[in-house]
Amino acid sequence: MLPAPGPGVIAVGSLRQAWRHKRAFDAVITLEDPACRSADQLRFHRAPKPPHLVLAFEDVDDDSLGVQVATARQVAQAIDFARAHHKGSLLIHCRHGVGRSAAIALAVIADREGAGREAVALEALLAIRPEATPSLVVIKLADEALDRDGRLIAAVSAWEAASPHMAQARAMRRAFLAENPQLYTWRVDHR
Numbered sequence: 001m002l003p004a005p006g007p008g009v010i011a012v013g014s015l016r017q018a019w020r021h022k023r024a025f026d027a028v029i030t031l032e033d034p035a036c037r038s039a040d041q042l043r044f045h046r047a048p049k050p051p052h053l054v055l056a057f058e059d060v061d062d063d064s065l066g067v068q069v070a071t072a073r074q075v076a077q078a079i080d081f082a083r084a085h086h087k088g089s090l091l092i093h094c095r096h097g098v099g100r101s102a103a104i105a106l107a108v109i110a111d112r113e114g115a116g117r118e119a120v121a122l123e124a125l126l127a128i129r130p131e132a133t134p135s136l137v138v139i140k141l142a143d144e145a146l147d148r149d150g151r152l153i154a155a156v157s158a159w160e161a162a163s164p165h166m167a168q169a170r171a172m173r174r175a176f177l178a179e180n181p182q183l184y185t186w187r188v189d190h191r
Contacts, residue, residue: 001015001069003128004149005021005026006088006089007088008089009089011090011092011100012091012093012125012129013019013091013093014033014094014095014097015096015097016040018042018091019042021091022042024089025088026050026051026085026089027053027054027082027090027094028090028091029043029052029053029073029079029090029091031055031093031094031104033056033057033058034068037108040095052143055074057069057071057136058076058185059095060135060137061135061136061174062136062137062174064179066181067184067185068186069137071141077106079107083111090097090108092104095098097114097129099133102129102132102133102134103136103142104158104180105125105128105129107139107142107146109125110142118152118154119155122155127143133169139153142167
């Protein structure tokens with residue numbers, strides 16, 4: 001369930017939730033697969049059309065596999081977009097609402113909380129989206145973009161170490177990629 005839109009509210013959701021509630025929010029960040037079919041895209045074709053940022057990258061935790069992952073530029077775009085719309089409600093979504101969107105939401109919350117409050121930002125994310133398994137690639141890029149010197153990565157690592165189910169969630173994500181490589185977009189330089 002998404003929180004009610006209001007000033008400064010951040011909601012993290014799935015594509016299905018976003019389709020249902022997209023016009024209730026003041027701004028929307030969509031994170032989708034690079035080869036996303038139009039039937040699986042969220043777009044605004046009629047008014048009201050809130051400001052909408054669309055970024056395309058795969059939901060994986062390892063940037064060394066050859067899969068098209070988030071870039072530093074994309075993470076910076078998301079942070080800048082959220083800063084520009086900080087007074088209103090912001091919906092951040094991806095396909096399932098747990099990986100890419102959770103990581104971008106954590107970056108936004110960490111930015112709003114300020115340096116030294118990375119654990120507080122993570123707690124806020126988990127209050128919004130308890131099932132979150134934030135993309136480690138995005139977390140690493142957000143840590144760099146926000147000049148956190150590894151503190152955002154450390155907060156996520158400490159939480160995962162204390163949450164045994166996270167190792168299983170990460171393993172399932174890796175196994176899905178290994179079993180279904182045809183579903184992913186690979187970098188051009190991947191051999």
